[in-house]
Amino acid sequence: MKQKIVIVGGVAGGATAAARLRRLSEENEIIMFERDEYISFANCGLPYYIGDVIQDRSKLLVQTVEGMSKRFNLDIRNFSEVTSIDKENNKVTVNNAKTGKTYEESYDKLILSPGAKAIVPPMTGLDQAENVFSLRNIPDTDKIRGYVDEKKPKSAVVIGGGFIGVEMAENLAHRGVEVTLVDLADQIMAPFDYEMAAVLQDEMTNHGVKLILGDAVKEFQNKGHHLILNSGQELDTDMVILAIGVRPENTLAQDAGLKVGPRGHIVTTKQLLTVNDQNDQVEQDIYAIGDAIEVYDWVDDSKTAIALAWPANRQGRLVADHINGKDIEYKGTLGSSVAKIFNLTAASTGNNEKTLKRKEVNYKAIHVHRGNHAGYYPGASNITIKLVFDPETGKIFGAQAVGGEGTEKRIDVIATAIKGGLTVQDLPDLELCYAPPYSSAKDPSNIAGYVASNIMDGVYDVVHWNEIDNIVANGGYLLDVRTPMEFDLGHIKGANNIPVDDLRNRLSEIKIDKDQPIYVNCQVGLRAYLAIRILQENGYQNVFNLSGGYKTYLSAMKPNLSEDTLPHTPESEDIDTQGVESGDTKKSVPDKITETIKIDACGLQCPGPIMQTYKAVDAANDGDIILVQSTDSGFARDVDKWCDKTGNTLLKVEQNKNVYSAYIQKGCDACPTVHNQTSNENTTIVLFSGDMDKAMASMIIAQGSAAMGKNVTVFCTFWGLNLLRKQKHPKVKKNFIEKMFGRMMPKGPGKMGISKMNFGGMGAKMMKRVMKKKNVDSLEDLLNSAQEHGVKLIACTMSMDVMGITKDELIDGIDYAGVATYLAESDQAGVTLFI
Known part of the structure; x- marks a missing residue:
């Protein structure tokens, strides 16, 4: 009819x-x-x-x-x-x-x-703004594109960290716009749990997008060109994108x-x-x-x-x-989705952990890190998968994945498994396509099933990134089974390091009863699993694996909010070699470099690329050129310092999409170094103390050296970081211990006490009055003057991580680096002081 x-x-x-x-x-x-x-x-x-x-x-x-x-x-x-x-x-x-x-x-x-339609909440001054846009249809698109083409904005604020907000931030960054993304939540991309979103946040900040999370815009001023946030922070911008969500x-x-x-x-x-x-x-x-x-x-x-x-x-x-008369039923929505975030793919399906907690559902979660295809085939990159499931029945509640090419394929597999009624114990049985360019014989989807099945079978249990600090603080025994080199590059506070390959012969070093819980971590979880089996065979039955290993812990625990990022590595970045001489002959690095040895470290995570670099350079002959390629975003910075300290020459670093290529020449004689020559006229100062009088001494010496024409570096570590703290800073997310550090330490030079006779702060006040009468500059003035005279202030990033201090808490105009940078500076100094 x-x-x-x-x-x-x-x-x-x-x-x-x-x-x-x-x-x-x-x-x-x-x-x-x-x-x-x-x-x-x-x-x-x-x-x-x-x-x-x-x-x-x-x-x-x-x-x-x-x-x-x-x-x-x-x-x-x-x-x-x-x-x-x-x-x-x-x-x-x-x-x-x-x-x-x-x-x-x-x-x-x-x-x-x-x-x-786009949500447009009532905000003071929004109705008078002339540069605010939302994106839902073609006319919206034409308005935004026309504004960018005609006005050529230099800055933009994106309000909202969902799909549209993140995609707009990336695409405006592609147009050369300096982007700040603001979201009231403590993370971007709501379908993802915090530790997974943290990886995406790092990717955005690494590409120049500034994130301000846990905050919101409350007022527009100057026709939308000046924004005031709930925290009191103020932003100037050429345009605003409203991407808060839809109703x-x-x-x-x-x-x-x-x-x-x-x-x-x-x-x-x-x-x-x-x-x-x-x-x-x-x-x-x-x-x-x-x-x-x-x-x-x-x-x-x-x-x-x-x-x-x-x-x-x-x-x-x-x-x-x-x-038309067909008997149909819409059975429901899983919410499978995928997004491109610069060089990463982010995909998810089903319920995440936040949703299951809200529903009060009993669940378990696991994390796995695997290559997107065989590691020996060029171009491998990492995929991180989080799987949540019912520990009683094995029912799959959902999954999330972040990584390189092929990430969404794994989520598609798990989404199909969910709709097919498969359990986590069925995932290892999935016979998926394999060839080295596309996958591994055990696909990451299979591996997620194996790990979840081990928990279902009672082989071991897991502990998570947000639990382990409290466990260790309360006396729990944490065993880190990575190599000493990995451990030295970073570890969880309180961990005991016994490499898995040495564990059988060093079991006597584990000074706890065999019925007490042992928490084991490695970089991603695999070596921890092997260590757990060794421990179990030797009578230790109460063992836990840190899910996702140190890699997941580090991604989730390091500061992600309102962080000024390192300079964005351009598509092709050459190290400056002008003015470098060797003997009487001035040499230069040729534009085209032909490598002697090529190392593919793609898919390896820190410290894998550096370790591969070390092995390749160690086996090479003097003068050989080694090309090392890595997909680890930190490799470009690490290899520079590594070459500087090991006496090798970094010729050039290039970036093509997500692959970093470093050209290294073994030894320094065959080719000029790309770094400044050592000068005994330079001064480096390690400021360890948080006392006002000692900090004043460091600033006075620094200014005196600078006045004599020396290059001066002050490396602020541990309590010395208090010199660089702001009295007021934006709200940042911290755990309990980090909050305690922040409250107990002085906020900036004006709050620092003196080392002797401080008398609860009265001594410092008396000293300041005497200084004022004697026309002696205050510590604040000395600090400002030091910066004006070119004194280089470096905040120790390791100390920042340990003490929970973020970049937003420190003053502007300073650098951030680790011990390698300090040692490089001290090598070029005639005077080195520890205060």
Whole structure:
């Protein structure tokens, strides 16, 4: 029987429904109303057009009114807004925006696909801002692209760290804009748990995006060019992107008496029919699909709302099937999603740990780090997977993955497993495609299943990154089974280091009873598992593996908020070699370097690339050129200092996408060094003390040396960091111990006490009064003057990590480095002091 079907809204849901309806019936009359001009466009591609990644605007238009009307014999009326629904008489009222005409249109079946709109919260001064944009459709895109092309903004603030916010931040950065992203949450990308999001946050800051998390904009001033945050921090900007989130376009449905959920989404049955708000009766002629509706969570059949393209497309097809008499059911949404964040891929499916905690569900979580393909095949990079599951039944609740190429494939596999009703114990049985360029014989998805199965089988249990510090602080025994080199490069406070290869012969060093718990960590978890098996065979049964190892712990625990990042490495960065001479002959590094030895360290994490570098250089002959390639973002900085300290020459560092290439010449005689020559006229000072009088001595000596024409470096470590602290700083996220350090230590030079006769601060005050009478500069003035005279102040990054001090807490104009940088500076100094 011929039916008249009216569709409200196009794009993913409405356009899909219209096309499917026509494929199922040539006789039905199909009318589609669209409030805007464009009925079907690639809304997920809009940020990439703004970023000039997609250069042809026409490619964003999936279907035009003319093209779709002709192909599917549809009556498409754009610029037409449906303003009301008469359920009793099966009519809608339509307003034509071009003509101003209002008319009624009857229907047999009505499909609502209104979508969602950007959230614009009330903020002081927002209505007067001239540079604020949101992104939902083609007109929004044209406005933002036009503004960037015409105004050429140098700075932008993106408010919101979801998909749109993160993608806009990246694409504006591609256009050369200095981007700051602000989000009230303590992390970006809500589908991910904190430790996974931390990896993405590092990627953004490493590419020059400044993150201000746990804060929000409360006021716009100067027509949107000056922002004030809740914390009191102020930002100047050329443009603002509002990407706080979306809310359903539900006015039409509510006015028609259709039921909506607690967050305003249209309630639907599993046949996607709407429900009467008064009597909960199903409205047999009105369907709703897309971002505006409430759906069932596939994991536990609870109510939820997920605004993604796949559900909207699927719902559009199912509604058309149901209208044409097919017995269908929309079984729910998993929320599988993926995003590109600079050189990383971030994908997730199902419920995350935060959601399960909120639902009070019993669960276990594991982390695995694996290569995206065989490590011996060039170009391997790391993938981190987090899997959450029911420890009793093995049911998979969800998964998240962050990494390089192929990351989303692993989440697709796990999403398929969830929908197929497989458990974690089934994952190792999945026979997945393998060839060295694409995977490993044991795919990361298999490995996640193996690890989860070990927990299910009671082989061992896990402890997590956010638990281990408290465990150790309360007397727990932590065994770090990495190599001494890895341990020295960084470890969890209180850990005991026995390498796994030595463990069998050093069990006597474990000074606890065998029935006491032992917590074991390595870099990623594998060696810890091997150590656990050794311990179990020797009578230790109460053993725990630190899930994800030190790698996950470090990603989650190091400061991520409001962090000024290291300079962004350009696409091709050459080390400056001008003015360097060897003997009587001035030499230069050639533009084109031919390597003698090539080492592929891609896919290895710190300290893997440096260790491979050490082995290659050690085996090479003097004068050989070694090319080392790595996907570890810290390698470019580490290799510079390593060469400087080992007497080798770093010729050049290049970056191509996520691969860093370092050209190293063994020895220094065959080719000029790229570093400054040693000068005995330089001075380095290690400021260890946090006392005012000792800090004053360091500043006075530093200024005196600088006045004599010397290059002066003051390396502030441990308590000496207090000299560099701000009295006021933005709010930063810290754990309990870090908060204690922050409260107990003086905030800046003005709060520091003296080393003798401090008398609870009275001694320092008396000394300041005497200094004022004697016209002696205060410590604050000495510090400012030292900076003005070119004294180089370096904050020890290791001490910062230990004491929980972030870069936002320290003054501007200083450098950040580790002991390698200090040793390099001291090698070039005639005077070295420890204060």
